[in-house]
Amino acid sequence: MIVEFDPTPEQEQFRAVVRDFAEGEIAPNAAAWDRDHVFPVDAVRAMGKLGLFGLPFPEEYGGGGADYLTYCIAIEEIARADASMAITLEAGVSLGAAPFFYSGTEEQKQEYLVPMIAGEVLGAFGLTEAEAGSDAGATRTRATLDESTSEWVIDGQKTFITNSGTEITKCVTITARTAPNEITNIVVDSGTTGFVVQPPYRKMGWHASDTHELVFDGCRVPEDHVLGVRGEGFKTFLRILDDGRIAIAALALGMASACLDASVAYANQRQAFGGPIGRYQSIAFKCADMAVAVENARNLVYKAAWLREQGRPIREAAAMAKLYASEIAVDATREAVQIHGGYGYIDETLVSRFYRDAKILEIGEGTSEIQRLILARGLGLPVE
């Protein structure tokens, strides 16, 4: 057996480009965006120009034709500078664009996917409702076909939808009940009458990421705005979520690895009692443990990306990567704050922002509990 752990020279070269971009265009502004709760649309467009929104899609739609690992590396590198920008990218690609790539008609691909890939517009994915989160099958939003006008009439509500209300948001793909036991994906264009985007949530972290509650009140869209096959909405989003979990795990990995670097640098530089604090085992060993966790997370994330690239089943691998990477990211940010002492608690400090930004990773795109549920079921346990 030959195990190959080296990314290709091209992947490494691209990592260097994205790191350069993140350090030059994102990192210097991230603290201000966080403080002011700004969605930095110019920086998002710059990510588009760099081709990040099109990485995993084929060149015929303007994509980069990259493998999934390259996409994960890009997210990891952006996340090292700013989790908000990384989630804007991840949600834009994995939740916004991917459904069109998988399920869209050629026309839908041309109209939606192509500009999303170019980073000119964003798409959002509306699954969660006030009373249907982990239990997404409990979706209450209804869409009824008005035969006389060939339009869907949508009534209902969605909660916590990323990228749904930016000035470049083109549409939201929602899951809606089109019959008692039927869930269908329907595309609702921004600005459609009866589609109300509520003011952004005030959040604990991810301040520069755009999150809204959406209300549908007799909202009408043309019949052909169904994405994919009617009644297959549930199947589609399970697939979308599996893929997305690998990408979220890459985001968590980036945050954890940035915390490791910041912690080691600070432990070497900060003086206390006549020497650097890194000479205390209690500090040094935190860094050592963090390094192990980052290494493990990287192996899980890259392996999951590799499995996906091979066309193998990824449900468990994606769940493991997401579960582990998000939990070690929360641990790493907490310990990084501890290593930074009082400075770690001050808003502008990177690790303080990361501490606030990390927690959501254990919740979004399937909570840690849901990942464990997937894994336990995969083990054949009769778990509920």
Next chain:
Amino acid sequence: MNVAVCVKQIPDPAVPGSLSSDHTLDRSGKLILDESDSYGVEMALQLVDAAGGGEVTLISMAPNDEVSGLRTALAMGAAKAILVSDPALAGSDALSTAKVLAKSIERAGDIDLVLAATESSDGYTGTVPAQVGELLGWPALTFSRHVEIADGKVKVQRQTEAGYDEVEASLPAIVSVTAGVVEPRYPSFKGIMAAKNKPVDKVTAADLGLDASQVGWAGARQEIVNVEQAPARQAGEKFEDDGTGAEKIVAFLEQLKVV
């Protein structure tokens, strides 16, 4: 319109450099594209684009068949490269470098314009572009902060202390550009993958018709006799602020003629 860009591949400035025993910079490790040259590459790509046709050829002289920096510039969009790599070139001074670059430009053939940086980040003699111009018998325009092609001529804004001069020359010509002439693009993943298959013409001094005695240590007209640390800075004069601190600062600045 075909543009050649001289791109130097240099040791990563982020990594502390060291000198070899012959007092030259240790270039045995991985080399990267000199950031100064990314401006020339971008400018060239934009000029070719504006002209509606043609291609960008890279010219580089570097040890050990180094292509990392060239790959970066190819990923940005250059079409091909000529790399001169030859043990006989070790110890080349700026003039030998210029001879090699001039011969390479001739080898590329059918070049309308050559771009280079004002000075490299590691050697920074700032003399190579003008020497290349002289060897080719082409006009050399320097310190350009803006470059355009019109009516078969190259027109540049030449940076001066006070502003800029407008200078133009007939083609072919060589132009050295300043940082800030244009904003270099980041290479895309597609560009990086495409760069893998772009041709790099690897040549030796002999391939260029240069005799080993004209280049390298043999051809150098200058010799590095010794290298010494710059003297440590002298401690400044210290004043306790007894209420006259502001006056003392003003007096000091007046003495320097800055106020």
